[in-house]
Amino acid sequence: MSLLLNLLGPREGFEGGLFLPDFKQATSRRPIENVVARDPLRVPLQVSRTMPTKPEVAVGDSVLRGQRIAALVGTASVSVHAPTSGRVVEIDRVWTAREGFLPCAVIEPDGRDTAAPCNRTWSEESMVLQLAEHGVIVPAPLMPAHELIRQATQAGVTDLIVSAMETEPYLTSDLRTLVEQHGRFLDMTGELADALGVHHVYFALPYRHRRVVKRVCAEAAGRHIEISPLSDRYPQCQPNLLVKTILDREVPPGGTPLDVEAVVVPLTTIRMAADAVFSDRPVTHAIVTVAGDAVEHAGTYRVPIGTSVRQLADRVGLLAPVRQAVWGGPLTGIALTRDETVISADTAAILLFSQVHATNPVPCIRCGWCVEDCPVGLDPAALVQLEPASSADEQTKAHLKTCLDCGLCSYVCPATLPLAATIHRARERFCTTSSHSSGGA
Amino acid sequence: MKADARTIPGGWVALAAPHRLGGSTHLDILRSWTLAAGIVGLCGTVIFGASAAKVLLVAMLSAIATDCIVGYARARPVVGGLSHASLTGLLLGLTLPATVPWYIPAIGSLIAVVFGKIVFGGLGHFCWQPALVGRVVLQLLFLPTLSLSLHPTWPILAPGHLLVGRLDQPQRVEMAGYGGWFAQPHDANVQALAMERPVQTLRAFAQGRFRPDGGLAYEPLLREKLPPWQDSIFGLVPGGIGETCTLALIIAGLYLIYRGFLRWQMPVVMIAAAAVAAALLPVESGGNEGGYDWFPVFAVEQGRAVGVAYVLYHLTSGELMLGAFLIAGDMTTTPMRARGQALFAAGVGVLTIFMRLYGVVECECYWSILAMNTLVGVIDGRLRRRVFGMDEEP
Numbered sequence: 001m002s003l004l005l006n007l008l009g010p011r012e013g014f015e016g017g018l019f020l021p022d023f024k025q026a027t028s029r030r031p032i033e034n035v036v037a038r039d040p041l042r043v044p045l046q047v048s049r050t051m052p053t054k055p056e057v058a059v060g061d062s063v064l065r066g067q068r069i070a071a072l073v074g075t076a077s078v079s080v081h082a083p084t085s086g087r088v089v090e091i092d093r094v095w096t097a098r099e100g101f102l103p104c105a106v107i108e109p110d111g112r113d114t115a116a117p118c119n120r121t122w123s124e125e126s127m128v129l130q131l132a133e134h135g136v137i138v139p140a141p142l143m144p145a146h147e148l149i150r151q152a153t154q155a156g157v158t159d160l161i162v163s164a165m166e167t168e169p170y171l172t173s174d175l176r177t178l179v180e181q182h183g184r185f186l187d188m189t190g191e192l193a194d195a196l197g198v199h200h201v202y203f204a205l206p207y208r209h210r211r212v213v214k215r216v217c218a219e220a221a222g223r224h225i226e227i228s229p230l231s232d233r234y235p236q237c238q239p240n241l242l243v244k245t246i247l248d249r250e251v252p253p254g255g256t257p258l259d260v261e262a263v264v265v266p267l268t269t270i271r272m273a274a275d276a277v278f279s280d281r282p283v284t285h286a287i288v289t290v291a292g293d294a295v296e297h298a299g300t301y302r303v304p305i306g307t308s309v310r311q312l313a314d315r316v317g318l319l320a321p322v323r324q325a326v327w328g329g330p331l332t333g334i335a336l337t338r339d340e341t342v343i344s345a346d347t348a349a350i351l352l353f354s355q356v357h358a359t360n361p362v363p364c365i366r367c368g369w370c371v372e373d374c375p376v377g378l379d380p381a382a383l384v385q386l387e388p389a390s391s392a393d394e395q396t397k398a399h400l401k402t403c404l405d406c407g408l409c410s411y412v413c414p415a416t417l418p419l420a421a422t423i424h425r426a427r428e429r430f431c432t433t434s435s436h437s438s439g440g441a
Numbered sequence: 442m443k444a445d446a447r448t449i450p451g452g453w454v455a456l457a458a459p460h461r462l463g464g465s466t467h468l469d470i471l472r473s474w475t476l477a478a479g480i481v482g483l484c485g486t487v488i489f490g491a492s493a494a495k496v497l498l499v500a501m502l503s504a505i506a507t508d509c510i511v512g513y514a515r516a517r518p519v520v521g522g523l524s525h526a527s528l529t530g531l532l533l534g535l536t537l538p539a540t541v542p543w544y545i546p547a548i549g550s551l552i553a554v555v556f557g558k559i560v561f562g563g564l565g566h567f568c569w570q571p572a573l574v575g576r577v578v579l580q581l582l583f584l585p586t587l588s589l590s591l592h593p594t595w596p597i598l599a600p601g602h603l604l605v606g607r608l609d610q611p612q613r614v615e616m617a618g619y620g621g622w623f624a625q626p627h628d629a630n631v632q633a634l635a636m637e638r639p640v641q642t643l644r645a646f647a648q649g650r651f652r653p654d655g656g657l658a659y660e661p662l663l664r665e666k667l668p669p670w671q672d673s674i675f676g677l678v679p680g681g682i683g684e685t686c687t688l689a690l691i692i693a694g695l696y697l698i699y700r701g702f703l704r705w706q707m708p709v710v711m712i713a714a715a716a717v718a719a720a721l722l723p724v725e726s727g728g729n730e731g732g733y734d735w736f737p738v739f740a741v742e743q744g745r746a747v748g749v750a751y752v753l754y755h756l757t758s759g760e761l762m763l764g765a766f767l768i769a770g771d772m773t774t775t776p777m778r779a780r781g782q783a784l785f786a787a788g789v790g791v792l793t794i795f796m797r798l799y800g801v802v803e804c805e806c807y808w809s810i811l812a813m814n815t816l817v818g819v820i821d822g823r824l825r826r827r828v829f830g831m832d833e834e835p
């Protein structure tokens with residue numbers, strides 16, 4: 001198997017894309033480090049504004065690590081748990097990168113980090129319930145894991161793809177997780193496949209990390225899981241392109257992999273689910289890559305949810321003043337403007353840069369790099385000329401919906417035009433209003 | 442140095458994703474291109490002496506001055522800075538012979554910048570390569586000075602006088618019996634040699650102006666009318682400042698390909714297409730019957746594959762190499778995609794040889810690049826990429 005892999009090289013499934021300089025050397029060899037909570041944590045009481053919960057703690061209560069502090073309400077929501085033991089000193093609100101202000105409980109750690117007693121037993125029927133109860137989520141698009149399972153079952157998916165691909169520069173949280181605890185992920189993948197009733201299971205991981213691939217291949221022997229080592233060409237990590245590469249199915253414009261009877265589950269979700277189902281550990285920490293040229297001890301950290309970026313920066317040390325902070329990957333992430341933003345369960349990376357890659361747009365010089373590199377075959381240079389127009393035709397709308405927001409076009413553009421951002425704006429303008437009007441007509 | 446984490450609130454910058462960029466800006470492209478053209482210009486200066494440097498400098502300064510003055514008059518900053526103007530001037534200078542009076546490059550650059558670039562709206566908006574626009578207008582304006590058919594011989598520095606010699610009083614050398622530039626004696630009094638341009642000889646040959654010599658057509662052409670082939674590799678034949686030195690052009694082109702600013706398809710396909718065209722298109726045989734001689738590449742005379750040598754001469758003479766490596770690859774005036782550029786290059790290569798063999802226009806490569814520039818919109822429209830998940834082929 002491994003010899004064959006070496007000879008054949010990774011699968012190449014889509015046109016375009018680019019091998020980016022990945023800046024992972026600093027973090028990819030350092031083991032995941034635990035960040036111990038010392039300062040008060042501001043734990044959001046719900047994961048997202050659309051996932052309502054009922055708080056179960058009041059000011060003055062003491063909590064244990066893993067104790068539920070907010071119970072889910074309705075079906076499409078998850079519970080929230082305390083990341084460490086301590087005392088609730090305040091109920092307030094807190095800023096999160098993706099969801100804005102959310103209600104939070106301020107927990108002052110007592111330093112003992114006592115775990116709540118483990119009282120539930122595992123049974124296959126209740127797996128979906130357990131996922132919701134333990135706060136397991138899918139980071140992108142943000143939704144509860146059991147909700148994805150429900151949608152996938154409804155869509156009658158035949159193929160499950162577990163993705164450990166991280167093709168964006170700097171990110172190493174999936175890679176480190178995979179290196180340190182690979183066995184249980186395959187177990188969990190098998191459980192998930194049984195729950196979904198799929199025919200084929202694929203495990204996508206970066207071909208370049210040959211040793212990890214070999215280890216996972218050895219672990220997977222005898223299971224019905226096909227290991228798919230893929231090339232690092234960005235943006236191979238996008239679910240639509242994974243489906244294209246592994247299954248050779250193309251998701252229609254604006255669709256999701258569910259439309260072509262496949263479901264892509266990120267490794268983060270599998271990790272949370274394995275903890276929840278096998279060890280009865282709820283989601284209380286996020287595995288976060290902290291990197292960037294301003295960071296002194298770049299690495300992958302296991303950070304209690306509710307830690308603020310400022311606390312995290314204190315913990316890792318800074319080499320230079322930070323000029324730009326990014327939540328998530330450098331190509332698709334969100335720029336942070338407040339250092340009190342907290343780490344939430346869906347955080348994969350915090351990047352602190354001492355330099356801003358400023359743009360200075362000039363007219364398009366028709367180099368064609370954006371056209372050649374776009375992973376879905378769009379012509380970004382033409383799409384952005386739409387900006388001042390008031391309407392777009394059906395084909396253009398379909399093109400706008402096909403864009404994956406991977407940011408590659410802006411990355412390569414020598415005229416430093418904000419192509420990806422403009423296309424994103426155009427899609428929000430043209431595609432959402434059109435669906436309203438067509439719905440009314 | 443260890444910074445205090447409290448320095449964070451000092452203004453984090455909020456920009457839309459992506460937050461890191463590839464880092465090659467249009468200025469990098471223009472500067473690398475200018476560097477590549479500069480390498481060729483340097484070799485041209487060595488081969489043609491100080492007057493070549495003068496032509497290049499005048500062309501660059503005139504282009505920069507024009508851009509600045511027009512930018513100042515319209516009170517708006519010049520996009521692309523002075524890099525684009527100096528590149529345009531440099532490329533224009535490379536296409537001119539070193540013997541032209543100073544006002545020709547000056548006027549050419551002015552035309553190139555004003556009518557090639559500014560009337561279209563500046564950087565990124567023109568559809569014909571500005572330097573070539575300037576060049577062909579010069580060709581029409583100053584026909585008596587620039588025409589090859591009016592001036593049979595052109596000068597080049599003699600051995601021992603490279604870089605410092607003067608081109609004023611060249612010594613006429615006859616091609617028959619010319620053993621090549623390296624075989625010329627070092628003579629303190631002969632600073633320059635005058636001979637025919639190989640491209641003009643090839644053109645005359647294709648039009649049947651040479652009598653076949655007892656059934657041999659190519660053999661006399663190669664032996665008595667053209668300089669040895671290695672001379673055209675080193676650029677030691679008359680021609681435009683940047684047109685002759687094939688070696689320098691290849692190095693400049695490889696540098697641009699290495700930087701990723703020139704797609705390899707452009708020079709490779711262009712030269713391959715020119716080779717195919719030269720190999721297949723018929724030449725007037727010049728015999729008594731006056732017929733056409735098809736497929737010259739297969740010509741074998743006295744047991745030698747003279748046809749192949751004939752094709753190689755076509756590739757290294759004239760403007761083809763300069764066009765392929767430095768001028769045709771201009772991003773703004775070529776198709777977006779690599780395969781579009783390959784089509785474009787194939788068109789330029791074939792048109793160049795076609796015009797050389799049958800046309801009367803000179804600067805055939807420049808005219809064919811301009812002609813294909815006109816078709817860029819059509820090529821781009823034809824060669825769209827298939828959009829992911831959509832069935833219809835555009």
Ligand code: SF4
Pocket residue numbers: 373374375376377378380402403404405406407408409410419420423
């Ligand atoms: S952001 Fe959209 S248009 Fe730009 S390269 Fe990615 S998919 Fe293509």
Ligand code: SF4
Pocket residue numbers: 363364365366367368369370371380381409412413414415416417419
């Ligand atoms: S990458 Fe930028 S400059 Fe190049 S074609 Fe696309 S929009 Fe134009």
